[in-house]
Amino acid sequence: MGGLDELEPQDRAVVELLLDKGQSYEQIAQTLEVPEERVRAFARNAVGQLRGGGGDDEKPPSAASVIPVFALYLILIFAGLAYFIVIGLEHH
Amino acid sequence: MRNFVRGNGLAIFFLLIFLGCLGGQAISGHNLYNEQQQEHAQLLHQKPQTISFGRYLTSSNFAQAVTENWQSEYLQFMLFIIATIWLVQRGSTETKVPGQEGLESDKEQKVGEHASEHSPKWARGRGIRRRIYSQSLLIVMAIIFFGSWFAQSVSGWSVYNQDAMDHKQPSITWVGYLGSSDFWQDTLQNWQSEFLAVGSVAIFTVFLRSRGSAQSKPVGSAHGETAVEG
Numbered sequence: 427m428g429g430l431d432e433l434e435p436q437d438r439a440v441v442e443l444l445l446d447k448g449q450s451y452e453q454i455a456q457t458l459e460v461p462e463e464r465v466r467a468f469a470r471n472a473v474g475q476l477r478g479g480g481g482d483d484e485k486p487p488s489a490a491s492v493i494p495v496f497a498l499y500l501i502l503i504f505a506g507l508a509y510f511i512v513i514g515l516e517h518h
Numbered sequence: 519m520r521n522f523v524r525g526n527g528l529a530i531f532f533l534l535i536f537l538g539c540l541g542g543q544a545i546s547g548h549n550l551y552n553e554q555q556q557e558h559a560q561l562l563h564q565k566p567q568t569i570s571f572g573r574y575l576t577s578s579n580f581a582q583a584v585t586e587n588w589q590s591e592y593l594q595f596m597l598f599i600i601a602t603i604w605l606v607q608r609g610s611t612e613t614k615v616p617g618q619e620g621l622e623s624d625k626e627q628k629v630g631e632h633a634s635e636h637s638p639k640w641a642r643g644r645g646i647r648r649r650i651y652s653q654s655l656l657i658v659m660a661i662i663f664f665g666s667w668f669a670q671s672v673s674g675w676s677v678y679n680q681d682a683m684d685h686k687q688p689s690i691t692w693v694g695y696l697g698s699s700d701f702w703q704d705t706l707q708n709w710q711s712e713f714l715a716v717g718s719v720a721i722f723t724v725f726l727r728s729r730g731s732a733q734s735k736p737v738g739s740a741h742g743e744t745a746v747e748g
Contacts, residue, residue: 460617463744463745464617464618466615491521491526492525492526495529498533503662504665507588507662510581510673511665511668513576513578513580513581514581514671515672517578517673
Protein backbone atom coordinates (compact mmCIF):
# COMPACT_ATOMS: atom_id res chain seq x y z
CA MET A 427 0.00 0.00 0.00
CA GLY A 428 1.60 3.27 -1.09
CA GLY A 429 1.24 6.57 0.79
CA LEU A 430 0.12 10.01 -0.36
CA ASP A 431 3.75 11.16 -0.45
CA GLU A 432 4.54 8.57 -3.13
CA LEU A 433 1.96 9.98 -5.53
CA GLU A 434 2.82 12.17 -8.50
CA PRO A 435 2.32 15.89 -7.61
CA GLN A 436 -0.76 16.31 -9.81
CA ASP A 437 -2.35 13.08 -8.51
CA ARG A 438 -1.68 14.15 -4.92
CA ALA A 439 -3.11 17.62 -5.54
CA VAL A 440 -6.34 16.10 -6.86
CA VAL A 441 -6.67 13.73 -3.90
CA GLU A 442 -6.05 16.56 -1.42
CA LEU A 443 -8.54 18.87 -3.07
CA LEU A 444 -11.10 16.07 -3.25
CA LEU A 445 -10.73 14.81 0.30
CA ASP A 446 -9.39 17.75 2.33
CA LYS A 447 -11.21 20.59 0.64
CA GLY A 448 -14.23 18.57 -0.48
CA GLN A 449 -14.09 20.13 -3.94
CA SER A 450 -15.96 18.62 -6.89
CA TYR A 451 -14.16 17.42 -10.05
CA GLU A 452 -15.44 20.54 -11.80
CA GLN A 453 -14.03 22.87 -9.12
CA ILE A 454 -10.68 21.05 -9.12
CA ALA A 455 -10.53 21.33 -12.91
CA GLN A 456 -10.97 25.10 -12.56
CA THR A 457 -8.40 25.32 -9.75
CA LEU A 458 -5.76 23.32 -11.63
CA GLU A 459 -6.79 24.75 -15.03
CA VAL A 460 -7.06 21.33 -16.67
CA PRO A 461 -10.06 19.57 -18.30
CA GLU A 462 -12.41 17.73 -15.93
CA GLU A 463 -11.63 14.38 -17.62
CA ARG A 464 -7.96 14.89 -16.81
CA VAL A 465 -8.85 15.41 -13.14
CA ARG A 466 -10.78 12.13 -13.17
CA ALA A 467 -7.77 10.41 -14.78
CA PHE A 468 -5.47 11.80 -12.06
CA ALA A 469 -7.88 10.55 -9.40
CA ARG A 470 -8.02 7.07 -10.98
CA ASN A 471 -4.20 7.01 -11.11
CA ALA A 472 -3.98 8.00 -7.49
CA VAL A 473 -6.46 5.34 -6.36
CA GLY A 474 -4.56 2.72 -8.37
CA GLN A 475 -1.25 3.71 -6.78
CA LEU A 476 -2.70 3.87 -3.27
CA ARG A 477 -4.10 0.38 -3.77
CA GLY A 478 -0.63 -0.96 -4.44
CA GLY A 479 1.44 0.81 -7.03
CA GLY A 480 -1.00 0.24 -9.90
CA GLY A 481 -0.65 -3.53 -9.71
CA ASP A 482 2.67 -3.62 -11.62
CA ASP A 483 4.20 -5.97 -9.07
CA GLU A 484 1.48 -8.55 -9.51
CA LYS A 485 2.19 -11.23 -12.09
CA PRO A 486 -0.15 -10.60 -15.04
CA PRO A 487 -2.01 -13.51 -16.69
CA SER A 488 0.00 -15.38 -19.33
CA ALA A 489 -0.76 -14.72 -23.01
CA ALA A 490 0.82 -18.03 -24.09
CA SER A 491 -2.52 -19.51 -25.16
CA VAL A 492 -3.09 -16.55 -27.49
CA ILE A 493 0.14 -17.10 -29.46
CA PRO A 494 -1.22 -19.87 -31.78
CA VAL A 495 -4.26 -17.75 -32.73
CA PHE A 496 -2.09 -14.64 -33.21
CA ALA A 497 0.28 -16.64 -35.44
CA LEU A 498 -2.64 -18.14 -37.39
CA TYR A 499 -4.04 -14.67 -38.16
CA LEU A 500 -0.64 -13.40 -39.33
CA ILE A 501 0.00 -16.49 -41.47
CA LEU A 502 -3.47 -16.36 -43.03
CA ILE A 503 -3.25 -12.66 -43.84
CA PHE A 504 0.27 -12.63 -45.24
CA ALA A 505 -0.19 -15.92 -47.14
CA GLY A 506 -3.43 -14.51 -48.56
CA LEU A 507 -1.72 -11.28 -49.57
CA ALA A 508 1.16 -13.12 -51.26
CA TYR A 509 -1.35 -15.38 -53.06
CA PHE A 510 -3.44 -12.49 -54.38
CA ILE A 511 -0.38 -10.48 -55.46
CA VAL A 512 0.97 -13.49 -57.37
CA ILE A 513 -2.43 -14.05 -59.03
CA GLY A 514 -2.63 -10.39 -60.07
CA LEU A 515 0.88 -10.38 -61.46
CA GLU A 516 0.85 -13.75 -63.22
CA HIS A 517 -2.04 -12.77 -65.46
CA HIS A 518 0.23 -10.31 -67.25
CA MET B 519 -8.97 -26.91 -24.60
CA ARG B 520 -12.05 -25.29 -23.10
CA ASN B 521 -9.87 -22.59 -21.55
CA PHE B 522 -8.11 -22.08 -24.87
CA VAL B 523 -11.40 -21.53 -26.72
CA ARG B 524 -12.79 -19.30 -23.98
CA GLY B 525 -9.62 -17.21 -23.78
CA ASN B 526 -9.56 -16.75 -27.57
CA GLY B 527 -13.31 -16.56 -28.15
CA LEU B 528 -13.37 -13.24 -30.00
CA ALA B 529 -10.53 -14.05 -32.41
CA ILE B 530 -11.84 -17.56 -33.11
CA PHE B 531 -15.41 -16.30 -33.67
CA PHE B 532 -14.29 -13.69 -36.19
CA LEU B 533 -11.89 -16.11 -37.90
CA LEU B 534 -14.70 -18.62 -38.43
CA ILE B 535 -17.19 -16.11 -39.79
CA PHE B 536 -14.42 -14.64 -41.96
CA LEU B 537 -13.72 -18.06 -43.50
CA GLY B 538 -17.45 -18.71 -43.94
CA CYS B 539 -18.00 -15.39 -45.69
CA LEU B 540 -14.89 -15.79 -47.86
CA GLY B 541 -16.20 -19.19 -48.98
CA GLY B 542 -19.63 -17.68 -49.65
CA GLN B 543 -18.08 -14.82 -51.59
CA ALA B 544 -16.07 -17.29 -53.70
CA ILE B 545 -19.17 -19.36 -54.52
CA SER B 546 -21.41 -16.41 -55.37
CA GLY B 547 -18.57 -14.66 -57.22
CA HIS B 548 -18.01 -17.78 -59.32
CA ASN B 549 -21.72 -18.03 -60.15
CA LEU B 550 -21.90 -14.34 -61.07
CA TYR B 551 -18.79 -14.59 -63.26
CA ASN B 552 -20.24 -17.51 -65.22
CA GLU B 553 -23.67 -15.83 -65.55
CA GLN B 554 -21.97 -12.74 -67.00
CA GLN B 555 -19.95 -14.89 -69.40
CA GLN B 556 -23.16 -16.56 -70.61
CA GLU B 557 -24.98 -13.23 -71.09
CA HIS B 558 -21.96 -11.82 -72.91
CA ALA B 559 -21.76 -14.87 -75.19
CA GLN B 560 -25.51 -14.73 -75.90
CA LEU B 561 -25.25 -11.12 -77.03
CA LEU B 562 -22.32 -11.91 -79.32
CA HIS B 563 -23.75 -15.28 -80.43
CA GLN B 564 -20.64 -17.06 -79.18
CA LYS B 565 -19.95 -20.08 -77.02
CA PRO B 566 -19.80 -18.96 -73.33
CA GLN B 567 -16.33 -19.10 -71.73
CA THR B 568 -17.39 -20.28 -68.30
CA ILE B 569 -14.74 -21.41 -65.82
CA SER B 570 -14.49 -23.99 -63.04
CA PHE B 571 -14.64 -23.03 -59.35
CA GLY B 572 -10.94 -23.89 -58.96
CA ARG B 573 -10.05 -21.64 -61.89
CA TYR B 574 -12.16 -18.81 -60.41
CA LEU B 575 -10.21 -19.03 -57.14
CA THR B 576 -7.01 -18.26 -59.05
CA SER B 577 -8.58 -15.50 -61.16
CA SER B 578 -7.83 -11.80 -60.91
CA ASN B 579 -11.58 -11.16 -60.51
CA PHE B 580 -11.59 -13.05 -57.20
CA ALA B 581 -8.31 -11.50 -56.07
CA GLN B 582 -9.59 -7.99 -56.78
CA ALA B 583 -12.95 -8.57 -55.07
CA VAL B 584 -11.23 -9.78 -51.88
CA THR B 585 -8.34 -7.35 -51.67
CA GLU B 586 -10.32 -4.17 -52.37
CA ASN B 587 -12.20 -4.83 -49.15
CA TRP B 588 -9.13 -5.94 -47.19
CA GLN B 589 -7.23 -2.74 -47.95
CA SER B 590 -10.06 -0.48 -46.85
CA GLU B 591 -10.54 -2.34 -43.56
CA TYR B 592 -6.86 -2.12 -42.68
CA LEU B 593 -6.71 1.52 -43.78
CA GLN B 594 -9.61 2.21 -41.43
CA PHE B 595 -7.82 0.67 -38.45
CA MET B 596 -4.47 2.19 -39.39
CA LEU B 597 -5.98 5.69 -39.52
CA PHE B 598 -7.96 5.10 -36.35
CA ILE B 599 -4.79 4.06 -34.52
CA ILE B 600 -2.94 7.19 -35.71
CA ALA B 601 -5.86 9.58 -35.21
CA THR B 602 -6.55 8.42 -31.64
CA ILE B 603 -2.99 9.32 -30.64
CA TRP B 604 -3.66 12.97 -31.35
CA LEU B 605 -7.44 13.44 -31.48
CA VAL B 606 -10.09 12.81 -28.83
CA GLN B 607 -13.87 12.64 -28.87
CA ARG B 608 -15.48 13.86 -25.68
CA GLY B 609 -17.77 11.21 -24.18
CA SER B 610 -16.64 8.38 -26.50
CA THR B 611 -15.40 4.95 -25.44
CA GLU B 612 -13.06 4.87 -28.40
CA THR B 613 -10.64 7.64 -27.44
CA LYS B 614 -8.45 8.88 -24.63
CA VAL B 615 -9.69 11.63 -22.35
CA PRO B 616 -9.23 15.27 -23.47
CA GLY B 617 -5.85 16.46 -22.20
CA GLN B 618 -4.12 13.14 -22.86
CA GLU B 619 -3.49 13.74 -26.56
CA GLY B 620 -0.06 12.80 -27.88
CA LEU B 621 2.48 10.02 -27.41
CA GLU B 622 2.40 10.34 -23.57
CA SER B 623 5.36 10.07 -21.21
CA ASP B 624 7.59 7.00 -20.78
CA LYS B 625 6.06 6.60 -17.32
CA GLU B 626 2.51 6.52 -18.65
CA GLN B 627 3.57 4.11 -21.39
CA LYS B 628 5.62 1.95 -18.96
CA VAL B 629 8.71 1.85 -21.15
CA GLY B 630 12.47 1.96 -20.44
CA GLU B 631 13.15 2.55 -16.78
CA HIS B 632 9.40 2.61 -16.06
CA ALA B 633 8.85 -0.89 -17.48
CA SER B 634 8.10 -3.67 -15.02
CA GLU B 635 9.65 -7.12 -14.99
CA HIS B 636 6.50 -8.35 -16.76
CA SER B 637 6.71 -5.80 -19.60
CA PRO B 638 7.58 -7.10 -23.10
CA LYS B 639 11.34 -7.36 -23.60
CA TRP B 640 11.47 -4.72 -26.31
CA ALA B 641 9.52 -2.25 -24.10
CA ARG B 642 12.22 -2.59 -21.44
CA GLY B 643 15.04 -1.93 -23.92
CA ARG B 644 16.24 1.26 -25.54
CA GLY B 645 16.88 2.64 -29.01
CA ILE B 646 15.54 1.29 -32.28
CA ARG B 647 13.98 -1.87 -30.80
CA ARG B 648 11.83 0.12 -28.41
CA ARG B 649 10.91 2.62 -31.13
CA ILE B 650 9.83 -0.20 -33.46
CA TYR B 651 7.91 -2.05 -30.73
CA SER B 652 6.23 1.20 -29.65
CA GLN B 653 4.56 1.43 -33.07
CA SER B 654 4.45 -2.29 -33.98
CA LEU B 655 0.65 -2.36 -34.20
CA LEU B 656 0.63 0.58 -36.59
CA ILE B 657 3.51 -0.88 -38.62
CA VAL B 658 1.79 -4.24 -39.15
CA MET B 659 -1.54 -2.59 -40.04
CA ALA B 660 0.26 -0.32 -42.53
CA ILE B 661 2.09 -3.26 -44.16
CA ILE B 662 -1.19 -5.17 -44.58
CA PHE B 663 -2.97 -2.06 -45.91
CA PHE B 664 -0.31 -1.21 -48.49
CA GLY B 665 0.15 -4.91 -49.37
CA SER B 666 -3.56 -5.45 -50.01
CA TRP B 667 -3.90 -2.14 -51.85
CA PHE B 668 -1.04 -3.22 -54.11
CA ALA B 669 -2.71 -6.63 -54.60
CA GLN B 670 -5.98 -4.84 -55.50
CA SER B 671 -4.13 -2.66 -58.00
CA VAL B 672 -2.39 -5.51 -59.86
CA SER B 673 -5.46 -7.79 -59.91
CA GLY B 674 -7.73 -4.88 -60.89
CA TRP B 675 -5.25 -3.96 -63.62
CA SER B 676 -5.41 -7.52 -64.92
CA VAL B 677 -9.23 -7.54 -64.94
CA TYR B 678 -9.28 -4.12 -66.62
CA ASN B 679 -6.95 -5.23 -69.42
CA GLN B 680 -8.88 -8.48 -69.89
CA ASP B 681 -12.08 -6.44 -70.40
CA ALA B 682 -10.24 -4.08 -72.74
CA MET B 683 -9.00 -7.04 -74.78
CA ASP B 684 -12.53 -8.53 -74.95
CA HIS B 685 -13.82 -5.21 -76.29
CA LYS B 686 -10.89 -4.80 -78.68
CA GLN B 687 -9.57 -1.80 -76.75
CA PRO B 688 -5.88 -1.11 -76.06
CA SER B 689 -4.48 -2.34 -72.72
CA ILE B 690 -2.91 0.08 -70.24
CA THR B 691 0.17 0.01 -67.99
CA TRP B 692 -0.02 -0.52 -64.21
CA VAL B 693 0.80 3.16 -63.63
CA GLY B 694 -1.91 4.08 -66.12
CA TYR B 695 -4.36 1.88 -64.22
CA LEU B 696 -3.43 3.64 -60.94
CA GLY B 697 -4.68 6.87 -62.50
CA SER B 698 -7.87 5.32 -63.89
CA SER B 699 -11.41 5.99 -62.69
CA ASP B 700 -11.90 2.21 -62.42
CA PHE B 701 -9.19 1.92 -59.74
CA TRP B 702 -10.29 4.98 -57.78
CA GLN B 703 -13.99 4.13 -57.93
CA ASP B 704 -13.27 0.68 -56.45
CA THR B 705 -10.97 2.20 -53.84
CA LEU B 706 -13.04 5.17 -52.72
CA GLN B 707 -16.36 3.31 -52.58
CA ASN B 708 -14.78 1.19 -49.84
CA TRP B 709 -13.01 4.01 -48.04
CA GLN B 710 -16.07 6.23 -47.69
CA SER B 711 -18.09 3.51 -45.95
CA GLU B 712 -15.24 2.66 -43.56
CA PHE B 713 -14.76 6.26 -42.51
CA LEU B 714 -18.47 6.78 -41.95
CA ALA B 715 -18.62 3.62 -39.80
CA VAL B 716 -15.62 4.64 -37.67
CA GLY B 717 -16.95 8.15 -37.16
CA SER B 718 -20.34 6.68 -36.22
CA VAL B 719 -18.87 4.38 -33.57
CA ALA B 720 -16.83 7.23 -32.11
CA ILE B 721 -19.83 9.54 -31.80
CA PHE B 722 -22.64 7.02 -31.13
CA THR B 723 -20.91 5.65 -28.03
CA VAL B 724 -21.24 9.07 -26.39
CA PHE B 725 -25.04 8.86 -26.09
CA LEU B 726 -25.97 5.25 -26.91
CA ARG B 727 -25.30 2.11 -24.86
CA SER B 728 -25.01 -1.63 -25.39
CA ARG B 729 -25.22 -3.30 -22.02
CA GLY B 730 -22.31 -5.67 -21.35
CA SER B 731 -20.29 -4.75 -24.44
CA ALA B 732 -16.66 -3.70 -24.07
CA GLN B 733 -17.36 -1.16 -26.82
CA SER B 734 -19.99 0.62 -24.74
CA LYS B 735 -19.94 2.62 -21.54
CA PRO B 736 -21.88 1.14 -18.62
CA VAL B 737 -25.54 1.97 -19.24
CA GLY B 738 -25.66 4.41 -16.33
CA SER B 739 -22.48 6.31 -17.23
CA ALA B 740 -22.83 10.03 -17.88
CA HIS B 741 -22.76 11.07 -21.54
CA GLY B 742 -19.73 13.30 -20.94
CA GLU B 743 -17.53 10.56 -19.46
CA THR B 744 -14.75 9.71 -21.89
CA ALA B 745 -12.80 6.46 -22.36
CA VAL B 746 -14.95 4.49 -19.94
CA GLU B 747 -15.78 0.96 -21.08
CA GLY B 748 -18.40 -1.40 -19.76
